[in-house]
Amino acid sequence: MLILAYIASLFIGLSLGILGGGGSILTLPVLVYLFGIDATLATAYSLFIVGFTSLASIVPKARQGEVDFGTALYFGAPAVVAVYLTRAHLVPLIPDIILETASFTLTRSTFLMLLFAVLMLLAARGMIVGKKATSPTTPLPTWKKIAVILTEGLAVGVLTGLVGAGGGFLIIPVLVLVTGLDMKTAVGTSLTIIAFKSLLGFTGDLGQHTMDWTLLTLVTLVAIVGMVIGTFVSKKIDSKPLQKAFGWFVLIMGLFIVGKELL
Numbered sequence: 001m002l003i004l005a006y007i008a009s010l011f012i013g014l015s016l017g018i019l020g021g022g023g024s025i026l027t028l029p030v031l032v033y034l035f036g037i038d039a040t041l042a043t044a045y046s047l048f049i050v051g052f053t054s055l056a057s058i059v060p061k062a063r064q065g066e067v068d069f070g071t072a073l074y075f076g077a078p079a080v081v082a083v084y085l086t087r088a089h090l091v092p093l094i095p096d097i098i099l100e101t102a103s104f105t106l107t108r109s110t111f112l113m114l115l116f117a118v119l120m121l122l123a124a125r126g127m128i129v130g131k132k133a134t135s136p137t138t139p140l141p142t143w144k145k146i147a148v149i150l151t152e153g154l155a156v157g158v159l160t161g162l163v164g165a166g167g168g169f170l171i172i173p174v175l176v177l178v179t180g181l182d183m184k185t186a187v188g189t190s191l192t193i194i195a196f197k198s199l200l201g202f203t204g205d206l207g208q209h210t211m212d213w214t215l216l217t218l219v220t221l222v223a224i225v226g227m228v229i230g231t232f233v234s235k236k237i238d239s240k241p242l243q244k245a246f247g248w249f250v251l252i253m254g255l256f257i258v259g260k261e262l263l
Contacts, residue, residue, distance in 0.1 A: 001034060002035075004034060005030060005034035005035050006218070006219070006222055008026065008030045008034055009030060009049075009219045009222040009223050009226070010222050010223070010225065010226040011026060011226060012024075012026045012027055012030065012049070012053065012223040012226060013053055013222070013223035013224055013225060013226025013227035013228070013229070013230060014226040014227070014229060014230040014233075015230065015246060016053060016054070016057055016223075016226075016227045016230060017057065017226065017227040017228065017229060017230020017231035017232075017233070017234060018230040018231075018233055018234045018237075018242060019127075019230075019234075019242065019243050019246060024046065024050040024054075024164070024165045024167075024168070024194070025119070025120055025123050025165060025250055026250075026253075027045075027046040027049050027050055027164065027165070027223075028042055028043060028046050028113075028116050028163060028164055028165065029116075029253060029257065030219075031045050031046060031219075032113065033260075035215070035219075038109060039108075039109035039110075039112045039113050040091065040108060040109060040112060041209050042164065043091070043112060043162070043163055043164035044087065044164065044202060044205040044209060044211075045164070045211075045215075045216055045219075046163075046164030046165065047083075047087070047160070047164050047198045047199070047201050047202040047205075048198070048199070048202045048216050048220065049216065049219055049220045049223055050164065050165070050194065050198045051194070051195050051196075051197075051198030051199035051201075051202060052195075052199065052220045052224065053220060053223045053224055053227055054191045054192075054194045054195035054198065055195040055196075055199070056224045056227060056228075057191050057227050057231070058188060058191045058192050058195060060231060061187070061188035061191065062188065062192075064188075065185075066184045066185050066187070066188035066189075067185070067188040067189050067191075067192050068179075068181055068185055068188075068189045069189075069192065071175065071179050071181065071189050072189050072192040072193050072196075074149065075149050075152070075153050075171070075174075075175070075179075075189075075193055076153065076192070076193040076196055076197055077153070078149075078150050078153035078154045078157060079153040079154070079156050079157035079160070079193060079197040080157065080196060080197045080200045080201065081154075081157065082153070082154045082155075082156075082157025082158045082160075082161060083157045083158075083160050083161040083197045083198070083200065083201030083204070084161075084200060084201050084203065084204045085161070085204070086157065086158050086160075086161025086162060086201070086204070087161045087201050087202070087204030087205050088204035088205075088208075089204075090158075090161065090162075091161065091162065092208065094108045094111070094112075095108065096108050098111055110261045112162065112163060113257055113261050114257070114258065114261055114262075115162060115163055116163040116164075116165065116257065117254045117255075117257040117258045117261070118254075119159070119163060119165055119167075120250050120251075120253060120254030120257065121251065121254040121255075123247075123250055124247045124248070124250040124251035124254060125247075125251075126247070127243050127244060127246060127247025127250065128244055128247035128248060128251065145178050145179065148174065148178050149174065149178060149179070152170070152171070152174045152178075155170075156170050156171060156197075157197060157201070160194075160197060160198065160201060161201055161204070164198075167194070168187075168190045168191070168194060171190040171193055171194070172186045172187060172190045175189055175190060
């Protein structure tokens with residue numbers, strides 16, 4: 001099982017390198033179902049792994065001029081604050097048992113996994129449908145841009161804080177539609193936002209859990225190796241068919257999590 005867990009960790013990075021995203025959607029299930037980590041702690045671990053893997057992936061993109069650091073800063077700032085506050089204050093407030101009836105008990109771990117499953121289903125839909133966001137013909141007024149970016153940053157930050165996922169499928173459309181970035185720059189900028197909000201959000205968990213730093217380091221290194229391989233492979237193949245196939249895989253995984261947690 002441990003070997004399978006590390007192979008799955010490699011695929012976290014592979015999907016990130018080949019598709020430019022999606023790796024974080026695998027991290028939580030791998031940690032919970034293959035490494036056997038409690039869901040609450042796994043969301044913290046996911047932030048660390050996703051953060052460092054995304055950080056490593058933005059280096060080549062920055063060299064190619066595919067990162068808009070200014071946009072990353074004013075989108076990422078509210079997201080960072082939201083992630084940190086969610087991890088440090090909101091998650092600890094969620095009770096161990098949220099709802100209990102004669103036939104069903106909704107625990108905090110089950111709630112987080114179900115919320116994550118919903119996120120997986122939404123991400124899968126975006127990958128399968130494959131519609132690309134295009135910049136609007138009429139630019140939005142500046143105040144509307146600021147309002148949308150702040151709202152989206154806060155929302156993505158809270159979501160990331162709860163389930164440990166990067167939320168690239170939510171960030172990229174906003175970067176294209178609102179700020180007018182081209183798709184390649186939007187992907188690179190999204191990875192930058194994900195890296196810093198995940199890593200800074202992870203600090204909200206320090207002191208609250210006993211961290212297995214050896215496991216965290218090993219899984220992160222394996223994911224980074226996968227990301228490097230995926231980046232190289234992405235230059236040789238058409239990633240569109242793979243994105244749709246990965247979307248179906250994510251859809252099946254999301255339904256599996258729902259079934260496993262409820263049945």
